[in-house]
Amino acid sequence: MNADWVVLDIEGTLTATSQVHVVLYDYARPRLGPWIDAHGDDPVVVAAVAQIRELGDLPPAAGTAEVVAVLHGWMDADQKIAPLKTLQGLIWEKGYADGDLTTEFFPDVAPKLRQWHSSGVRLAVFSSGSVAGQVASFSRTTDGDLTPLFSKHFDTVNAGPKREAPSYRTIAAGLDATGPRIVFFSDVPAELDAARAAGWQTVGVARSGEPFGDADFEPHPTIGTFDAVEVSL
Numbered sequence: 001m002n003a004d005w006v007v008l009d010i011e012g013t014l015t016a017t018s019q020v021h022v023v024l025y026d027y028a029r030p031r032l033g034p035w036i037d038a039h040g041d042d043p044v045v046v047a048a049v050a051q052i053r054e055l056g057d058l059p060p061a062a063g064t065a066e067v068v069a070v071l072h073g074w075m076d077a078d079q080k081i082a083p084l085k086t087l088q089g090l091i092w093e094k095g096y097a098d099g100d101l102t103t104e105f106f107p108d109v110a111p112k113l114r115q116w117h118s119s120g121v122r123l124a125v126f127s128s129g130s131v132a133g134q135v136a137s138f139s140r141t142t143d144g145d146l147t148p149l150f151s152k153h154f155d156t157v158n159a160g161p162k163r164e165a166p167s168y169r170t171i172a173a174g175l176d177a178t179g180p181r182i183v184f185f186s187d188v189p190a191e192l193d194a195a196r197a198a199g200w201q202t203v204g205v206a207r208s209g210e211p212f213g214d215a216d217f218e219p220h221p222t223i224g225t226f227d228a229v230e231v232s233l
């Protein structure tokens, strides 16, 4: 296929779901409360906590323990709600910087990303994980620092929900590209449907053993690994 831009989902596409739900969530869980308490003067944290109180139906004066209980409930239900992703991203950013965290991609990922990048195809990410968390997670991987491969990062704050077509139009504008010159790879059919509705090319990534490995990806072309696809300008 031909495209100027490849846009990639992370969880289930580049990494195993367990990399996020076990490694990263378990790292964030015990650190959320201490992070909120230690960063009470950070406007990003203050705004996130206010939003959590509102979305979690807590009183405005609810304390850290109640806020954290809401966050743990969202994580247990895998609800990717923006203020949770913001706080997780800040915690992961420090975890990667401190050398506590290392991202492990599927083995076909790094070689293909390098191939696309060296051929002039530009790479971007669209993930529910915050931009801060995304950049950190590419900075320290078992394949080295992959941040130089990526030109743009999008999350649900700067683009919008992943299952809604307008988010993909926002991203296309940010890439200065038309839909047919962008190809989106994701493990979630509903995300591919939204991208296609915005005029993008789409490819389903059905990885064996992953939550969407046996999903119905019609009408999207579908691969099991990145070895099975070529993208060039």
Ligand SMILES: CSCCC(=O)C(=O)COP(=O)(O)O
Binding pocket: 009, 010, 011, 012, 020, 024, 080, 085, 092, 126, 127, 128, 129, 130, 133, 134, 137, 162
């Ligand atoms: C370090 S980014 C972690 C990814 C994340 O938090 C997440 O929720 C992944 O969701 P995706 O939209 O990439 O499936």
Ligand SMILES: [Mg+2]
Binding pocket: 009, 010, 011, 012, 013, 186, 187, 188
């Ligand atoms: Mg995914």
